Structure formats: structure tokens, C-alpha cells
Amino acid sequence: MELTDREKQILKYIVEDFVETAAPVSSRNLVKRHNLPYSPATVRNVMMDLEERGLISQPHVSAGRIPTDLGYRVYVDELMSVESLSRQERRKVLENLRRVSRDVEQILQRASQVLGEISHQLGIVLLPRFYEGVFDRLELVPISEHRTLLVLKIRSGLVKTIMLELDFEISRQTLEQTARILNERLHGLTLGEIKRTIDERLRSVSGGHPSLIQYFKKSADYVFDFEDWEDFYFGGTRHILRQPEFSNTQHLSEIMEFLEDRRTIVQFLDRPVRERRVRVLIGRENPVRYLRHCSVVTSSYRIGEVHGVIGVIGPTRMDYPRIVSIVNYMSRAISEIVTN
Numbered sequence: 001m002e003l004t005d006r007e008k009q010i011l012k013y014i015v016e017d018f019v020e021t022a023a024p025v026s027s028r029n030l031v032k033r034h035n036l037p038y039s040p041a042t043v044r045n046v047m048m049d050l051e052e053r054g055l056i057s058q059p060h061v062s063a064g065r066i067p068t069d070l071g072y073r074v075y076v077d078e079l080m081s082v083e084s085l086s087r088q089e090r091r092k093v094l095e096n097l098r099r100v101s102r103d104v105e106q107i108l109q110r111a112s113q114v115l116g117e118i119s120h121q122l123g124i125v126l127l128p129r130f131y132e133g134v135f136d137r138l139e140l141v142p143i144s145e146h147r148t149l150l151v152l153k154i155r156s157g158l159v160k161t162i163m164l165e166l167d168f169e170i171s172r173q174t175l176e177q178t179a180r181i182l183n184e185r186l187h188g189l190t191l192g193e194i195k196r197t198i199d200e201r202l203r204s205v206s207g208g209h210p211s212l213i214q215y216f217k218k219s220a221d222y223v224f225d226f227e228d229w230e231d232f233y234f235g236g237t238r239h240i241l242r243q244p245e246f247s248n249t250q251h252l253s254e255i256m257e258f259l260e261d262r263r264t265i266v267q268f269l270d271r272p273v274r275e276r277r278v279r280v281l282i283g284r285e286n287p288v289r290y291l292r293h294c295s296v297v298t299s300s301y302r303i304g305e306v307h308g309v310i311g312v313i314g315p316t317r318m319d320y321p322r323i324v325s326i327v328n329y330m331s332r333a334i335s336e337i338v339t340n
Contacts, residue, residue, distance in 0.1 A: 147166070277300075
């Protein structure tokens with residue numbers, strides 16, 4: 001949208017003042033607060049032009065103006081300046097993520113909480129599509145006479161452990177031989193490929209323990225499945241509910257319905273996001289009706305061959321430069337911490 005420099009300046013101030021105060025912005029306050037070289041009457045004329053173009057609206061006859069979804073879109077695309085998080089904030093993110101453990105699931109759960117805390121909105125993390133992960137290797141560790149610990153690793157760094165209760169005895173040497181055969185036959189395949197083709201992959205196996213080989217053939221859907229993990233985590237519910245927009249019972253009801261609809265959340269977030277790019281959906285741009293009064297800022301993160309999505313959900317009156325900066329840094333931090 002073609003705007004004059006004066007229109008851009010006024011629209012930018014309207015958005016930023018409304019985000020900060022949650023109150024409609026008047027021409028007199030704009031002139032006074034920003035020491036503008038224009039009279040309030042001149043600013044009112046510019047505001048009328050912006051209103052005619054659908055960028056701002058007047059909620060009441062005697063009130064100032066507030067941005068529309070389109071106004072926020074022009075602001076995000078053309079007017080805002082995104083600055084990096086402070087060193088202190090970056091340190092806080094890294095320390096919080098490193099503190100939990102080396103367990104990927106716990107790191108991602110904590111990431112959603114940190115997103116909510118530092119954004120004062122709702123932080124959400126969609127876990128990766130694990131079936132796309134590439135199998136690295138497995139280890140079989142004898143625990144007792146009939147118990148063996150299975151340690152399954154995929155290249156992304158994810159690890160899954162299963163305690164196998166076996167109704168037959170097996171020596172350490174045979175366990176190691178069986179693990180070696182499985183690794184040779186399955187290495188480099190995705191978990192999805194293993195589940196679909198394991199009968200063929202383990203056909204005519206010579207060596208190893210036949211009963212254990214048979215166990216893997218029969219139990220592949222369970223053994224090579226990370227899908228029993230949560231689909232996503234979210235944190236910061238108390239922060240988003242403190243926003244004045246959610247004193248409106250209809251808006252509150254819509255966001256709560258969204259959070260209870262797991263399938264809709266996964267379908268909404270699990271759409272192609274160009275790696276390392278932040279995407280901003282504003283108000284009615286969101287395809288989910290529950291979010292028509294919200295904005296959603298998302299980016300992807302990568303763990304080896306698999307990727308997931310992180311994001312922040314809040315009212316359209318959000319500090320877009322800061323939220324974009326937070327989401328962008330968090331996506332890089334998750335990838336760095338899990339990989340290293």
C-alpha cells in the first residue's frame with residue numbers, strides 16, 4: 001500500500017501507542033507525546049485518510065483511533081524495526097533450556113514456558129514429525145536374566161529407551177550380535193520406512209537371536225514410534241489471560257476452545273514454514289475462527305533431519321518487533337542446544 005511519509009509516521013505511532021496503552025489514540029496525544037511538527041488538526045486529517053483506507057478505525061464517535069488488522073499488517077511488513085534480544089535475555093533463554101536435562105522432550109516443554117514468560121503471551125511448541133527422523137543405531141544392554149534395555153537413537157539426537165521383558169535367556173554376546181545385525185539392516189532409514197518395510201529388511205537373517213529378531217518384526221510399530229509423545233506444549237496461559245482483550249468473555253471463550261482442540265492446534269501449526277523465517281498471521285488472516293482476535297507469530301526449528309514449529313499467540317495488540325525477535329532467537333536456541 002502506497003503511503004506518504006507523513007501517513008507512515010502517524011500510522012506507526014498509532015500502532016505503537018495503542019500497543020503500549022491499550023487505549024484509542026487521539027491526534028492531540030500523538031502531537032504532544034511525539035513532539036510532532038504538525039497541528040492536531042493536521043494529524044486528524046491524516047487519521048481520516050488512514051481510516052478511509054481501512055488502516056485504523058474509531059471504536060466510538062468521541063474516541064481516538066485504533067489499528068485494524070490491515071493497519072497492523074502494513075506496520076509489520078513496512079514500518080516496524082526488529083531489534084535483537086538483549087544479552088541478558090539471550091542468556092536467560094539459554095540457561096533455562098540447558099537447565100532441564102538432555103532430554104529433548106523436556107527441553108521443548110521448557111521452551112514453551114520460557115516463550116510465554118518473556119513474551120507475556122502464550123508460548124507454544126509443536127514437536128517434530130518424528131517419523132521423518134533417520135534411524136542411527138540401537139543398543140541392547142543386559143539388565144538381568146530376562147530384562148534388556150533397548151536404547152534407540154535417531155540422527156537428530158533424539159533418544160528413546162524401552163525396557164524389554166523377554167521370556168527367554170540371551171547372552172551378552174548374542175545381544176551384541178543381534179544389535180549389530182539390526183543396525184546393519186536398518187541404518188539410514190526413516191522411522192516411517194522401518195515400520196513399513198521391517199519384514200522385508202529382516203528377512204533371511206543369519207545370526208543373532210531368532211526370537212529377538214522376531215520381536216522387532218512384530219513390535220516395530222511400537223519400538224520405532226515416537227508419536228506417543230505429546231503433540232505440542234504451551235506455556236504462559238496466565239500471561240495471555242491478563243491481557244485486557246480477554247476481559248471480553250467471547251474472546252476468552254474462543255482462546256480457551258482453541259487450547260482444548262488439540263487436532264486443530266496441530267493442523268494449524270503444522271503447515272510449511274520456511275526454515276529460519278518468522279511468519280506473522282494477524283486477526284482474520286488466521287484460518288482458525290478461534291483466533292480471529294489474535295495474532296500468531298511462528299518459526300521453525302530443526303533437530304537433525306526433523307523440524308518442528310514454535311510460536312507465540314496473543315491479541316492483535318501485541319509488541320510485534322519484540323515478539324518476532326523472541327521467536328526468531330528461540331528457534332535458533334532450541335536447534336543449538338539439542339544439537340550440541
